[in-house]
Amino acid sequence: MERCAPVENAIPPMTDLTADNITENVVAINSTCSDARGKFIFERAVHHLHDFAREVRLSSEEWMIGINFLTKVGQISDDLRAEMILLSDTLGLSMLVDSIDHPRIGEVTEGTVLGPFHTHDAPDTDLGYTLHGDPDVTRLFVLSTVKDTKGNPIADAKVDVWEGDSHGFYDVQNFNRQGPDGRAVLHTNSEGMLFFNAIVPVPYPIPDDGPVGAMLRFLNRHPNRPGHIHVMLQKDGYDKLTTALYPRGDPFETSDPVFGVKESLIVDLGEVDDEIAENYGVKKGTALLKYNFVLATDEEARAMREKKAIEAMKKQNRKMKMLNGLPIPDLD
Template structure:
């Protein structure tokens, strides 16, 4: 490999970024080369701007190592970190841009399943006896405000304790979820329970980080919706 163009011998605070980018410029994947050029530049700018100290750098190394080490088949702490830093939602917005007057999307989340029953409008979707009953009536409209009939709507929510059915050992039938369809007026409706706030996993390094930032781990109470109709973009919100 010929680095004859880039023999920067005495690395300094000011030339190290160019030097790393020059070394990485041998990469023959132009997209990867671009991503690393921007990554190194931002990372170095961050360190220079903040005068990042060795002990802060050591804390970061320790933190990232712990984040990786708590990850398992059923837990993805790096995604949690990405969520907490607002990166997940930003990437989703960039990758699935929405026209004006449309509902912003969000990421699918880990608790969607493909076994929800198809129910008629008005059906009961949650059977938790401790939940507070609620009738949910919604309408699906296009960006000009015209109702859209025949939209399949996947909806899911937690039980009254903040747990999805799949989080219970010994789950047999799906509960707290269903697929309904919008009628001729673009309306769909179902009986459910009032959603409750529930926390993201907070016993790991990201949970400790939230505490240091004086942030709480609770998500606002919410339903998940996924809208599907042939010829339309899928919306998850």
């Protein structure tokens, strides 16, 4: 965060602090920040945090437990251990923010959690790539298209794909990780086709040996995610899509600890037939996942985001205006 350039007005003097007026005092001392959107976010965050403490009558002991918990979330995190993302995911915040920032548009493929296992070292490789080196797996051929909302193929979209191994572990969970496995970066061809060799995904527990795992146990929650393959699609001019596909019938389909499953992302697997076997050099009878991704343009996504924001502001009875597609208070 860069330092916010101060506006001209002086900080309003604080009044004698009480549990009832401290919120207004914090908002006042933050009020000389000139970043309208940042100031609005802090103002509302302070209001909700303070109201939360007042509402539950938070004790000092309880808040210290909270501070120690958040400290541990930070301490266990590094480049390959994304505990903060896990916390956001397990509290439902990641899915909420995704649904606000990428509201549903017609047949556009819905998004879901990025999760803590995406990396930036996957091989940039060709269509037809085999994600896993492990030979002892149930193969799955993924055959899909990437199109726009008018049905036109999107060529040369960058597609990150990643999934766990046959035991449900991602490569980054291997202490002896030699390099990427179970992940790749692919590019759609001129017809918008996307195909690669994966394995039938299996359920797996999110890492539960840290503070987030302790939180789940406290809440009597299980850590098991339904099996899925992550897919992230990017192309200039189109809204970035971070999503995942979930084979139907997983025992954890309706109790995902990160709330990532959506009906439109549940897929029925088929089998590779003679034609697909011949065209793509895949063994007949291999499990088959067919899916057609649809991307919104940046303009379509921005228009829907703004429409939803205006609807939400009307419900809140706030006098607001839009700045770069996001709401800020209208003080004029």
